[in-house]
Amino acid sequence: MSQRVVDKIDGIVHDISNLVKSKGFPELPVDRNPPFGDFALICFPAAKSLKRNPNDISEEIGKEIQENDWIISAKNENGYCNVSIDWNKICVDFIDEISKSNYGKGDIEPKNILIEHTSANPTGPFHMGRARNPIIGDSIARLLGYYGHNVSTEYYVNDTGRQAATLAHGIAEYREGEEKKIDHALVEYYRSASDSLKNDESVRNQIYEKMELIESGNKEALNEVKTAAEKMLEGMKVSLRELGAEADNYYHESDLIATGKVNIVIDQLKKSDLCSEEKGAYYLDLEKENIAGRNQKFFFTRDNGLSLYTTRDIAYHIEKFKKYDRALNILGEDHKLQSKLLGIALREINCKIPETLFYSFVNLPGGKMSTRAGRVVYLDDIMQQITDLAMQKLGEIEDKEKLAKQIGIGALRYNILKVQAEKGFTFNIEEALNLQGDSAPFAMYSHARAASILRNFEKKLPKPDVESELEESEIRLLRTLSKWPEIVRKSVENLAIHYIPNYAHTLASDFNQFYRDCPVLGDQNEGFRINLVMCSKKILNENLSILGIEAPERM
RNA sequence: GCCCGGAUGGUGUAGCUUGGAAUCACAGAAGCCUGCGGAGCUUCAAACCCGGGUUCGAAUCCCGGUCUGGGCGCCA
Incomplete structure (x- = not known):
């Protein structure tokens, strides 16, 4: 028997179904996961059309199929005819089959797939709230790899914008040599900078100036935030390594600005039929796209012409599809709308759209995890x-x-x-x-x-x-x-x-x-x-x- | 208000795509070590949010509620 055993079982089920039909019964539904035996023939529909008791039909069918060489028993149980295959006859071939290295793997054309997971802002150590992301992302990557695809994983580093500028401002004070793991040490500097941002006008001005410089593509400012983020990431990567879920590549948002790729996207989006302008800021009008909420204007530039987070995300995805057949994003459920908007924007510029896997947030027994309330579990x-x-x-x-x-x-x-x-x-x-x-x-x-x-x-x-x-x-x-x-x-x-x-x-x-x-x-x-x-x-x-x-x- | 998820024994979960005999674990009760490893095994008790509809048959599909998580951007 050179046939695969799993196919052999399918074949037996098929043969039995045909046998039953040839005896004048209507087609019966099959349960491939019955409580007893290998499969069950469900006799209720036949009971209706033949106007007979399902138990009698099941008994009769049981007798007919017992004749089959591969069947060891076929017994009625409440209108279900439970059939057991004779495993003694197929078990030796089956052992051979499982022993082979391709057992369980897909018979497929391998695709190049990029899985983006985790991508947590580099502002502090990982919370348990985020733990679902690397664990699911990493395992999905392993799964697709096992199945036969070529899979890479990537972590998108948000190292521009206000948080990044705040971090850079804060850790300017940091001196090497603290005993704590580096991300746990640096988060204190981030927190204090974050407080100053709220309470100290001169700090706020400095940080906002830095943001402006970053977004306008100032090389020095971009380098500063990138370096700051990398320092924090150093510690975060240790955690991911411990978890066994480190990404293959790290892609920095700052690089999208530095290389001018974002500006190309802005030009392309301006050509979309959905594009409108308001006080110098450009947006896509999504009224016809069935987008929920009061505000259906999807802004992709500020009034000063500079890009927003989402604009950079669009540029990032264009880059992904230059190298990969498929892109999969592992995202928290708070990104659902964001992800939908990204899809529309990509469609507008004729780019492929990523697949998404959303997970619900992790809560703690008493309620939400919250940094402010001190309800954080690292x-x-x-x-x-x-x-x-x-x-x-x-x-x-x-x-x-x-x-x-x-x-x-x-x-x-x-x-x-x-x-x-x-x-x-x-x-x-x-x-x-x-x-x-x-x-x-x-x-x-x-x-x-x-x-x-x-x-x-x-x-x-x-x-x-x-x-x-x-x-x-x-x-x-x-x-x-x-x-x-x-x-x-x-x-x-x-x-x-x-x-x-x-x-x-x-x-x-x-x-x-x-x-x-x-x-x-x-x-x-x-x-x-x-x-x-x-x-x-x-x-x-x-x-x-x-x-x-x-x-x-x-x- | 609008949009997207979720609801299954005391607790946590599987099953929902493709309708068919409700999965598994924890906690509870009672058992099994002269056996290749007891982080194991056996038995008992215990559940489909509420109404309608379709069907021989609904946890599953359809309609209407209730409760609950998330979102509603010139933020990231």
């Missing part, structure tokens, strides 16, 4: 706490510190990734620190168990021959393994990363049950089972690596 602190906890849980083991970090960071990433991005998220430290149940350590632990069996086996993997009938928990594990390619495909197509941790939990759980029921070493079915262990470990490993979680051999 990513660095959470990474430290969760790593410390993992440290306590570990026994005496080699490389304990490294392992604790892998477990801690893994648990954090998993905790965030397992929930749909668009769902509201309340960050609960207690829950994130719970390393049992539906968590990264659970999957990591199953992986380590599998690794342990393979270590103890000490021989080369044999051919996966089956000597005795498969146990229920082996079939269950095989079924779960057979769904992996479909899970990956769905996750890629919907840009929905949460399917991946959900699957990891199912697979780990099925593996643990197999582990309980089926001795591997020394069993008469050792040859098959050791291969099944190897396959489970392989998929668990690939799954965790998409999530950016290490899969250690021991823990």
Whole structure:
């Protein structure tokens, strides 16, 4: 049998459907994910058209399809005919298939894809509120890469505008040699500059002058803000590295001004039919674009002719599409309108439009995260706490510190990734620190168990021959393994990363049950089972690596 | 006010695209270590925001509410 097993199963379902039709039944809906067996034929529509009891129809159909060689049982249950495939006949081929390196990957034409994620303003250390962005962005990048695309990630650095000018003003006072991590040290200077901006007129004037210089393209001013931002980013990058989510490239907004690319965009936008002018400031009139809100004027220059943040964002996206087939932005839900406007502007100048993945904000149990109210939780602190906890849980083991970090960071990433991005998220430290149940350590632990069996086996993997009938928990594990390619495909197509941790939990759980029921070493079915262990470990490993979680051999 | 999301056991979640027998975990109750690693396994108890509609069948689709998050720019 050279056919792929997953296709073989599809084929069996198809054949059975045809068989049922040839016996004079109407087409029956199929449930590919039934509570029992491999698929179910739903007999209610037939009950209606044939005016018969669905249980009788289901019984009758069950008898007909039992004849099929690939079917081991077909039983009625409340009008559902639950069909089980004979896994004994296909499991050996299936093991071969999973062992291959392309199992689970897409059969696609690879595209060059740029994923922009995080892009937090470089004004201070990361909050937990922003943590969803790098974690989702990085994992989506890994997912698309696993599927077969060429993926790069990029962080867009907002180093112009008022915040950047304020930062540059503030950190002029900074002297090297503080003990704190640099972003935690610099944020104090930013805060004090920010206060002066509000309360001290001369500071305010200085900062606004600086802004003017920046936007008008003054090389010296641009260099100053860029350097200031880079200094802050130095510390922020350390956090991203700890998280395992550092971007491949950093693109500075200041460079868009320095190279004159923004001015080209302004000229192009002025040619749009939607363009109007008001007191010297230019805007696109979006009344006909069904844009909500009172103000439908989308300004792209100030009255002094200089650019705005959004104008630069448009220029940035033009640059993206010069190099990439697809561009995906990972954005907080506060950017929805902004992103829509960006799309319209790009359309007006005949540029491709980026795809977007929005996530809801992270809140704290008592309400919003707010710097002003002092309700801030730093990513660095959470990474430290969760790593410390993992440290306590570990026994005496080699490389304990490294392992604790892998477990801690893994648990954090998993905790965030397992929930749909668009769902509201309340960050609960207690829950994130719970390393049992539906968590990264659970999957990591199953992986380590599998690794342990393979270590103890000490021989080369044999051919996966089956000597005795498969146990229920082996079939269950095989079924779960057979769904992996479909899970990956769905996750890629919907840009929905949460399917991946959900699957990891199912697979780990099925593996643990197999582990309980089926001795591997020394069993008469050792040859098959050791291969099944190897396959489970392989998929668990690939799954965790998409999530950016290490899969250690021991823990 | 207008625009865009969300609502599922006590808590947190999956399922919604493509209608079919409600997922999983935490917390609670009761069990399982002379077994390849107990961060494990088994059992019990517990949920689809409210009204209508379509359908043999609705958590899922349609209409109308309620509550809740986000947005409404010469800011970034």
